[in-house]
Amino acid sequence: MRDLWPDFESSAIETNNSIDILRSQAREISKKTEQAVKATFSKLEYKQGPLAATVAVQQIIGALGSTTYEELLDQELQGKKDANKFYSVTKYKFEIYNDEYRFRLFVLENREIFPICLVVDDGICEEIRYKNRSNIMSNEELEDVLQEIFCSSKVRSIVTRMIQTKTKGR
Numbered sequence: 001m002r003d004l005w006p007d008f009e010s011s012a013i014e015t016n017n018s019i020d021i022l023r024s025q026a027r028e029i030s031k032k033t034e035q036a037v038k039a040t041f042s043k044l045e046y047k048q049g050p051l052a053a054t055v056a057v058q059q060i061i062g063a064l065g066s067t068t069y070e071e072l073l074d075q076e077l078q079g080k081k082d083a084n085k086f087y088s089v090t091k092y093k094f095e096i097y098n099d100e101y102r103f104r105l106f107v108l109e110n111r112e113i114f115p116i117c118l119v120v121d122d123g124i125c126e127e128i129r130y131k132n133r134s135n136i137m138s139n140e141e142l143e144d145v146l147q148e149i150f151c152s153s154k155v156r157s158i159v160t161r162m163i164q165t166k167t168k169g170r
Contacts, residue, residue: 017139018110022094025146029096029159036163037098044091044107086112096155098162105149114138118145123154 019041026039073080092108105124109117115135125132128148136142149155 013113014138016110016112016114016116018108018116018136018142019092021139021142021146022092022108025150026094033159033163037096037159039094039096041092041094044093089117096159096162098165100165101158101162103155103158105155116142118142120149121154124149124152127152127154 022041026041030038089109089111092110093104094106094108095102095104097103104121106118106120109119115137117133117135119133120130122132124130130145130148134145136145
């Protein structure tokens with residue numbers, strides 16, 4: 001039989017530095033605007049509200065019971081971590097704000113290895129001719145897309161307005 005596996009030695013994997021890049025950029029706008037506009041880059045989390053289950057759903061849940069199943073691993077696999085964690089996605093949001101306003105530029109769907117995904121504000125996408133939801137394949141590509149987003153007239157206009165509202169309040 002022939003070997004169907006690729007040459008792994010030539011398959012270098014770029015380290016995903018998106019978190020560091022975006023945290024750095026969040027600090028930069030604060031410096032650039034003399035604290036008039038700030039940015040936050042943080043995990044996107046939702047508060048869970050009360051679930052209103054119907055009687056029928058409650059009956060189905062009761063009928064299913066609470067039986068759980070655990071996979072039986074071969075002895076040589078026991079104690080090993082599941083490598084699928086490299087592909088699990090954590091969502092982050094990048095927002096600019098001042099004392100009065102906030103604006104979300106995009107959501108980053110991040111994972112340990114590329115590709116990662118940016119879900120960008122519709123108005124920015126339309127202006128820079130970028131798909132609302134796009135895969136990013138490298139740190140360099142992320143930086144290029146971020147520069148386009150930050151330099152878009154929508155972002156520039158919002159930041160300018162935020163600076164003006166801060167100046168008026170003085």
